[in-house]
Amino acid sequence: MIEIDALTKVYGSAQTPAVDQVSLRVPAGSVFGFLGPNGAGKTTTIKMMAGLLTPTSGRVRLGGHDVVRRRSAAMAQFGAVLEGSRNVYWSLSAWQNLMYFGRLKGMRKARIKERAGDLLTELGLWERRDDKVGGFSRGMQQKVAIAAALIAGPPIVLLDEPTLGLDVEATHTVKRWIAELARELGTTILLTTHQLDVVQELCDRVAVMRQGRLVSDLPTRDLLASFRERDRYEIRVEGAAPPGFDAVTSEGVSTISVRVRDPIEVYDVVERLRAHGAVMESLTQVQPDLEDVFLALVNEPSHA
Numbered sequence: 661m662i663e664i665d666a667l668t669k670v671y672g673s674a675q676t677p678a679v680d681q682v683s684l685r686v687p688a689g690s691v692f693g694f695l696g697p698n699g700a701g702k703t704t705t706i707k708m709m710a711g712l713l714t715p716t717s718g719r720v721r722l723g724g725h726d727v728v729r730r731r732s733a734a735m736a737q738f739g740a741v742l743e744g745s746r747n748v749y750w751s752l753s754a755w756q757n758l759m760y761f762g763r764l765k766g767m768r769k770a771r772i773k774e775r776a777g778d779l780l781t782e783l784g785l786w787e788r789r790d791d792k793v794g795g796f797s798r799g800m801q802q803k804v805a806i807a808a809a810l811i812a813g814p815p816i817v818l819l820d821e822p823t824l825g826l827d828v829e830a831t832h833t834v835k836r837w838i839a840e841l842a843r844e845l846g847t848t849i850l851l852t853t854h855q856l857d858v859v860q861e862l863c864d865r866v867a868v869m870r871q872g873r874l875v876s877d878l879p880t881r882d883l884l885a886s887f888r889e890r891d892r893y894e895i896r897v898e899g900a901a902p903p904g905f906d907a908v909t910s911e912g913v914s915t916i917s918v919r920v921r922d923p924i925e926v927y928d929v930v931e932r933l934r935a936h937g938a939v940m941e942s943l944t945q946v947q948p949d950l951e952d953v954f955l956a957l958v959n960e961p962s963h964a
């Protein structure tokens with residue numbers, strides 16, 4: 661369980677907080693998506709969770725331990741992959757890195773070897789285990805960072821852009837691990853990413869940050885459902901679309917995209933098309949995906 665209460669960070673002499681009174685609960689065994697546009701405050705929040713930044717006010721508890729007051733107990737609770745920072749030692753080999761992080765977490769040598777072997781094999785790095793991480797590609801370094809975060813099987817895992825730079829196969833492996841860790845081991849996972857399909861596929865719950873504040877915190881299903889009234893419809897008509905309709909024409913068919921608040925409005929659109937003599941081929945309702953919802957949330961006028 662991750663508990664965040666009124667967490668606030670003001671950097672140096674900044675006018676506005678980078679993180680402003682954020683409160684969150686991430687229940688054990690859930691995969692929690694943490695979203696927001698660039699500069700929203702996600703990394704700052706994760707760094708405070710990982711004890712790398714001291715909050716200006718508010719607090720974070722990991723597995724019941726306050727990150728500031730009970731630092732070492734809190735640190736023992738999690739593994740983290742942080743974006744944009746060096747998570748692993750470049751002068752050490754992949755194997756040495758995992759040995760180092762395993763020892764740091766207080767694991768026995770035999771157990772570290774076993775775990776490191778499994779993790780490196782599953783990520784396709786076994787053959788390169790004795791090569792220095794500094795000579796690896798960005799994606800391979802990311803794989804070592806993920807393996808290091810998971811070496812001790814921590815109850816909480818913080819992942820900032822874990823699949824960034826990974827190839828299709830490795831992305832698939834990491835996504836499968838995330839789902840299995842939560843489902844089978846009850847691991848609590850907090851995940852930030854700009855890849856919304858990853859969030860939609862994996863996360864039970866999604867929080868959205870904007871300008872340091874939480875603008876939404878809902879189960880993924882409810883978040884999508886709350887935007888149903890903004891459903892989109894696609895109407896396909898033969899030939900070019902009549903003037904005044906926003907359409908994409910390809911191979912003699914125009915697709916008109918209509919966004920409505922009330923499905924009844926679709927009748928008006930169809931009526932207008934008929935008045936222009938357009939021949940309709942199909943009418944389909946397009947359910948919102950997380951990208952639609954996310955864009956709507958971050959583009960709404962600010963109430964600040």
Ligand SMILES: Nc1ncnc2c1ncn2[C@@H]1O[C@H](COP(=O)(O)OP(=O)(O)OP(=O)(O)O)[C@@H](O)[C@H]1O
Nearest residue numbers: 671672674678696697698699700701702703704705
């Ligand atoms: N070390 C720092 N010193 C001063 N300001 C900072 C520092 N780190 C971040 N900021 C500012 O805090 C705000 C939040 O940044 P943060 O990196 O937490 O956002 P983010 O949501 O993780 O963005 P991204 O998606 O781009 O990673 C931004 O306005 C940023 O400029």
